[in-house]
Amino acid sequence: MPRQGAEDRHHDGPATWADPVTHVERLPARPGVTTEWPTWVPAQLREVLAARGVPAPWQHQAHVAELARSGRHVVVATGTGSGKSLAYLLPALSLLLVDPRATVLYLAPTKALAADQFGTIAGLGLDGIRPACYDGDTPRAERSWIRQHARFVLTNPDMLHRGILPGHGAWSSFLRHLSYVVVDECHSYRGVFGSHVAHVLRRLRRQSERHQRISPASRTGGTGPSSRTGRPGTTRGRTTGPTFLLASATSGAPEQAARQLTGLPVDAVTEDTAPRGAVTFALWEPPLLPGARADAEDLTPVRRSALRESADLLADAVAAGVRTLAFVRSRRGAEVVASAARKALDEAVPGLGDRVAAYRAGFLAEDRRALERSLAAGDLLGLATTNALELGVDLVGLDAVLICGYPGTRASLWQQAGRAGRAGREALAVLVARDDPLDTYLVHHPEAVFGRPVEATVLDPTNPYVLGPQLCCAAAEGALTPADLELFGGAAVKETLDELVAAGLLRRRPSGWYWTPVQRPDVDLRGEGGTPISVVESATGRLLGTVDAGSSHFLVHSGAVYLHQGVSYVVDELDLDGACALVHAEEPDWSTHAREVTSLSVLSVRQYQDAGPVGLFVGDVDVTSQVVSYQRRRIGSGEVLDTRPLDLPARQLQTVAVWFTVSPAALAAAGIDPADVPGALHAAEHAAIGLLPLIATCDRWDIGGLSTASHADTEAPTVFVYDGHPGGAGFAERAYQAARTWLGATRDLVAGCGCAAGCPSCVQSPKCGNGNNPLGKADAVRVLDVVLANLPAASADAPVDAG
Numbered sequence: 001m002p003r004q005g006a007e008d009r010h011h012d013g014p015a016t017w018a019d020p021v022t023h024v025e026r027l028p029a030r031p032g033v034t035t036e037w038p039t040w041v042p043a044q045l046r047e048v049l050a051a052r053g054v055p056a057p058w059q060h061q062a063h064v065a066e067l068a069r070s071g072r073h074v075v076v077a078t079g080t081g082s083g084k085s086l087a088y089l090l091p092a093l094s095l096l097l098v099d100p101r102a103t104v105l106y107l108a109p110t111k112a113l114a115a116d117q118f119g120t121i122a123g124l125g126l127d128g129i130r131p132a133c134y135d136g137d138t139p140r141a142e143r144s145w146i147r148q149h150a151r152f153v154l155t156n157p158d159m160l161h162r163g164i165l166p167g168h169g170a171w172s173s174f175l176r177h178l179s180y181v182v183v184d185e186c187h188s189y190r191g192v193f194g195s196h197v198a199h200v201l202r203r204l205r206r207q208s209e210r211h212q213r214i215s216p217a218s219r220t221g222g223t224g225p226s227s228r229t230g231r232p233g234t235t236r237g238r239t240t241g242p243t244f245l246l247a248s249a250t251s252g253a254p255e256q257a258a259r260q261l262t263g264l265p266v267d268a269v270t271e272d273t274a275p276r277g278a279v280t281f282a283l284w285e286p287p288l289l290p291g292a293r294a295d296a297e298d299l300t301p302v303r304r305s306a307l308r309e310s311a312d313l314l315a316d317a318v319a320a321g322v323r324t325l326a327f328v329r330s331r332r333g334a335e336v337v338a339s340a341a342r343k344a345l346d347e348a349v350p351g352l353g354d355r356v357a358a359y360r361a362g363f364l365a366e367d368r369r370a371l372e373r374s375l376a377a378g379d380l381l382g383l384a385t386t387n388a389l390e391l392g393v394d395l396v397g398l399d400a401v402l403i404c405g406y407p408g409t410r411a412s413l414w415q416q417a418g419r420a421g422r423a424g425r426e427a428l429a430v431l432v433a434r435d436d437p438l439d440t441y442l443v444h445h446p447e448a449v450f451g452r453p454v455e456a457t458v459l460d461p462t463n464p465y466v467l468g469p470q471l472c473c474a475a476a477e478g479a480l481t482p483a484d485l486e487l488f489g490g491a492a493v494k495e496t497l498d499e500l501v502a503a504g505l506l507r508r509r510p511s512g513w514y515w516t517p518v519q520r521p522d523v524d525l526r527g528e529g530g531t532p533i534s535v536v537e538s539a540t541g542r543l544l545g546t547v548d549a550g551s552s553h554f555l556v557h558s559g560a561v562y563l564h565q566g567v568s569y570v571v572d573e574l575d576l577d578g579a580c581a582l583v584h585a586e587e588p589d590w591s592t593h594a595r596e597v598t599s600l601s602v603l604s605v606r607q608y609q610d611a612g613p614v615g616l617f618v619g620d621v622d623v624t625s626q627v628v629s630y631q632r633r634r635i636g637s638g639e640v641l642d643t644r645p646l647d648l649p650a651r652q653l654q655t656v657a658v659w660f661t662v663s664p665a666a667l668a669a670a671g672i673d674p675a676d677v678p679g680a681l682h683a684a685e686h687a688a689i690g691l692l693p694l695i696a697t698c699d700r701w702d703i704g705g706l707s708t709a710s711h712a713d714t715e716a717p718t719v720f721v722y723d724g725h726p727g728g729a730g731f732a733e734r735a736y737q738a739a740r741t742w743l744g745a746t747r748d749l750v751a752g753c754g755c756a757a758g759c760p761s762c763v764q765s766p767k768c769g770n771g772n773n774p775l776g777k778a779d780a781v782r783v784l785d786v787v788l789a790n791l792p793a794a795s796a797d798a799p800v801d802a803g
């Protein structure tokens with residue numbers, strides 16, 4: 001398919017095609033290893049599974065089930081399609097079948113995944129399990145029945161946080177008998193979101209233990225002082241909380257991440273004994289455009305775009321009857337790929353384009369279900385999606401996976417690629433590089449893709465921006481006692497509680513810490529804060545989808561062109577108070593690009609290295625940014641039509657940054673003219689942001705930067721790179737520790753890029769607030785050479801994969 005695809009495309013003018021395939025890796029097939037059913041699995045369950053084509057478990061499934069059955073908390077971290085679901089369902093369903101009072105809580109990071117698992121469990125038709133989804137889509141009328149009668153409740157951390165735990169009194173019976181908590185796709189709980197979820201799980205442990213202690217007589221009185229008669233726990237004789245069963249994609253040190261997430265000792269099962277089909281994995285770099293010219297003042301592309309390339313590959317695959325999933329980084333990108341592929345197919349065979357669609361997380365539930373069904377049925381052959389689908393939605397039988405742009409981590413890359421070939425057939429995976437520093441680096445360094453272990457999941461439950469609000473939530477659910485401190489993190493908790501008392505949010509009494517305000521604390525787990533923005537068609541009132549608050553200023557500002565399912569809309573008005581964007585259908589021949597201004601002040605320095613003319617720092621900073629205008633650019637040529645002002649509020653971010661300074665004298669000695677220093681620093685900043693994901697589990701959209709020839713706080717030419725999340729998520733700290741590796745790779749990338757004066761593969765940035773101006777590519781190499789020559793080697797080289 002790939003070679004044929006390349007030859008079929010002539011519409012970009014005379015061929016100057018270099019071979020776009022930079023590397024091919026063949027991943028061999030692997031046979032599976034089965035074992036006997038554990039003896040405690042009820043015959044009814046074995047028969048039901050056998051009837052559904054599961055005559056025996058894979059060895060790792062039985063291993064996980066045995067550990068959980070014996071009361072050990074366990075995480076299973078194996079590849080996509082290795083049957084993690086059965087591993088946790090075996091102990092959970094077995095218990096529900098033999099103990100009529102026991103209950104199980106299942107958590108998925110998305111509603112779609114929970115709904116999918118619900119379908120699987122309900123489809124087993126087991127007596128008395130009473131599974132139910134409990135999330136934002138659950139009708140009010142059903143909720144009370146679920147609280148009282150459901151025994152296998154499927155939900156998400158947000159609903160647990162906002163609905164179930166605050167209303168724990170109504171869940172008393174469920175919580176009292178809670179035996180297993182399944183945390184599916186637990187690797188997705190990373191960064192700030194993961195740190196919040198870690199506390200939500202501790203709150204769950206606390207409430208479940210409390211309700212187990214409360215005697216039936218005092219239960220109706222809520223969580224006040226109980227007679228503490230206690231109850232013996234379930235038939236397994238436990239007297240404390242539920243057993244945790246976690247499922248993760250392949251990741252580094254899963255037991256450590258699971259322990260951070262739950263606060264409990266967790267055993268890991270990582271040996272994958274499921275069979276796997278052979279996969280051919282190609283790295284693909286789109287060709288340079290004929291006659292392309294790089295110019296720092298506009299964003300004229302130098303390479304064919306990864307979106308166009310992926311759209312063509314998708315169209316070729318669908319035309320050949322190959323069932324293909326294309327993963328695209330952005331929701332816009334997924335829609336662009338789908339609509340370009342549809343158009344190409346319709347030109348070849350009218351109507352064929354209908355077999356391609358786009359899918360993303362913001363879609364409404366019914367849209368998502370319909371797309372999932374038609375891909376499963378084979379009516380759809382090609383689906384372009386954001387990583388919403390990465391999270392476990394059960395699509396099998398894919399012949400090919402196109403990954404349009406590196407997904408940010410090797411863990412995600414393998415999870416996406418793992419959707420190919422799971423039916424045991426030969427399959428193809430292709431990573432199509434974007435015009436971006438990290439992607440370019442990776443397709444030319446296959447050892448960085450195939451030769452390294454996947455990253456560990458990074459989270460930090462001690463982040464004060466997470467701990468404080470979560471302690472408020474916990475206190476609002478029942479006063480915190482000294483005995484609770486250990487659960488939420490020990491010494492740091494006491495300090496934070498004192499601050500919350502001083503701020504008037506909690507009140508200290510002899511019996512503990514009490515939440516004082518009338519309203520419950522309003523805490524958003526997803527870290528970004530704010531209500532998602534609803535995108536509404538003005539004329540019809542139809543809700544098209546939602547955009548998260550964090551990206552709304554960029555994506556749906558007044559005048560923005562917004563794509564939904566390949567249909568183009570123009571935003572009439574972004575109403576921030578009403579949390580909605582009003583749009584009308586229109587297909588202008590321009591695209592829109594928001595521009596942002598940013599300022600930064602240093603609050604404190606945590607660590608630094610003084611290296612002569614160079615300084616390296618990590619510390620706390622205050623960042624103010626505001627989307628101030630947008631450009632309209634002609635589609636195709638990229639020509640700037642005009643720049644229009646916007647009136648949006650500034651946004652404040654207190655976070656952690658890494659920064660380096662270089663003395664003006666050292667820059668001059670390196671041959672950089674003082675007038676060129678801003679462009680040199682700006683180019684180095686962009687490339688450094690682009691390569692930070694090489695050393696930390698983040699992507700460039702999690703990170704911001706600022707460079708200046710003279711900063712008021714450092715009094716020197718400075719490049720700042722900061723975490724885009726309040727309080728930081730560990731990325732800047734990681735960059736500081738691995739600065740030599742990070743900046744060395746940055747220097748090599750910029751110096752090695754084949755462009756003349758800078759391009760998106762090296763120093764241009766798609767999210768630059770200054771329209772990529774000024775940028776000095778050659779001078780950026782000189783700046784980085786000065787930094788690397790002076791940084792002591794000792795600062796170096798915390799191993800690249802440690803975090």
Ligand SMILES: [Zn+2]
Nearest residue numbers: 753755759762
């Ligand atoms: Zn370049």
Ligand SMILES: [Zn+2]
Nearest residue numbers: 765768769770
């Ligand atoms: Zn910039």
